Amino acid sequence: MSAAIDNVPASAAPAADTRDARAAWALSAPALMLFFGVLVIPLAMTVMLSFHDWGQYKGIEPVFILKNWREIATDPYYAEMFWRTFRIALLVTLITAMLGAPEAYILNRMSGRWKSFFLLVILGPLLISVVARTLGWALLFGGNNGLVNKLLMSLGLIASPLRFMFTETGMVVALAHVMMPFMVLSVWAALQRVDPQIENAAMSLGANPLTIIRRIVLPQIMPGVLSGAIIVFSLSASAFATPAIIGGRRLKVAATLAYDEFLNTLNWPLGAAVAVLLLLALVLIVVGSNALIERRYAEVFR
Amino acid sequence: MRTNGPLALLFHTIFVVAMLAPILVVCLVAFTPEGYLSMPTTHFSLRWFRAIANYPSSSTPSG
Numbered sequence A: 001m002s003a004a005i006d007n008v009p010a011s012a013a014p015a016a017d018t019r020d021a022r023a024a025w026a027l028s029a030p031a032l033m034l035f036f037g038v039l040v041i042p043l044a045m046t047v048m049l050s051f052h053d054w055g056q057y058k059g060i061e062p063v064f065i066l067k068n069w070r071e072i073a074t075d076p077y078y079a080e081m082f083w084r085t086f087r088i089a090l091l092v093t094l095i096t097a098m099l100g101a102p103e104a105y106i107l108n109r110m111s112g113r114w115k116s117f118f119l120l121v122i123l124g125p126l127l128i129s130v131v132a133r134t135l136g137w138a139l140l141f142g143g144n145n146g147l148v149n150k151l152l153m154s155l156g157l158i159a160s161p162l163r164f165m166f167t168e169t170g171m172v173v174a175l176a177h178v179m180m181p182f183m184v185l186s187v188w189a190a191l192q193r194v195d196p197q198i199e200n201a202a203m204s205l206g207a208n209p210l211t212i213i214r215r216i217v218l219p220q221i222m223p224g225v226l227s228g229a230i231i232v233f234s235l236s237a238s239a240f241a242t243p244a245i246i247g248g249r250r251l252k253v254a255a256t257l258a259y260d261e262f263l264n265t266l267n268w269p270l271g272a273a274v275a276v277l278l279l280l281a282l283v284l285i286v287v288g289s290n291a292l293i294e295r296r297y298a299e300v301f302r
Numbered sequence B: 001m002r003t004n005g006p007l008a009l010l011f012h013t014i015f016v017v018a019m020l021a022p023i024l025v026v027c028l029v030a031f032t033p034e035g036y037l038s039m040p041t042t043h044f045s046l047r048w049f050r051a052i053a054n055y056p057s058s059s060t061p062s063g
Helices: A002-007 A010-049 A067-074 A076-108 A112-127 A130-141 A147-154 A168-191 A196-204 A209-237 A241-247 A254-263 A268-296 B006-029 B047-054
Strands: A053-055 A059-061
Touching: A010 A268, A053 A268, A067 A076, A067 A268, A076 A112, A076 A168, A076 A209, A076 A254, A076 A268, A076 B006, A112 A168, A112 B006, A130 A147, A130 A168, A130 A241, A130 B006, A168 A209, A168 A241, A168 B006, A196 A209, A209 A268, A241 A254, A254 A268
Parallel strands: none
Antiparallel strands: A053 A059
16 A cells, blocks of 8 residues: 555655545544534534523523623623633732742752752642632631731731632632642743753853843743743633632622523523633633734744 | 752742642641631541541432
């Protein structure tokens, strides 16, 4: 079979190319069918569902109306909820970048054994349920005698206990903890490609440590920080478990609101509209910032 | 330039403690002898682990 292909004259090459292309499609067909069946069809059905009508007594009616979309566009409750979602995601992204990037840098400068030990300590929480970690923060801040509140008050940093449950502060702190490993991992990967001798070269040319970090290290690890930021932002904007535990019914984000519409109000079309809008907003933000980053840091990606 | 200064090590210590604290707290609270959410202050107890062992499974009717 292969000998026959090897012996064909040069004029038959296009035919072999089309055969190769057909084989590629045939070989990827099972994966494509799975992708289509479990992702594209459910998503398309969710989009369709968001245009259907719903009533307390009549249930879901398969008609095409813009009722749900108009409700989301006109009721300020939804605008506030979406702003809250993206405000929390943005704050979480900033916090993980400000703390995770320096930590990855410090980690990278440690000696071999300590490096792998602390990398394991920081990435280890990924193996533990998000629910357990969020409950841990709720316990640390919980009530007026939570450990962290006691510590901060004894240090004189705060006068009265910080309110944690049912507040945005609580959600941001717990989500930042949940997302931190992703940021450290991403910056860590970028740091592995930095030549350590460049820092020595900068130092021998008389740069002080701050200048080295600002002008030598930071520009090289910035793509890592930004790709980590995209991961953290999209994961925390669509996070469910942490906002559900900390925010409860009072402080809803997009994911918990969609859940409540689906399973408590049973207004599936409205829940679908919220979910589709969250998906669209996230895709726009992620694709847009990705394009900006690739243009800005083109020379690093090359 | 390959070693961390004291400030960097302080930052690192606080970072690692903050990463581990919530997980340790959950583990400690599991051993509380009280009937409500609390840290074990006087002694450790396995009552909540016994509660899991004695919990009727969902496949058999309770009662």
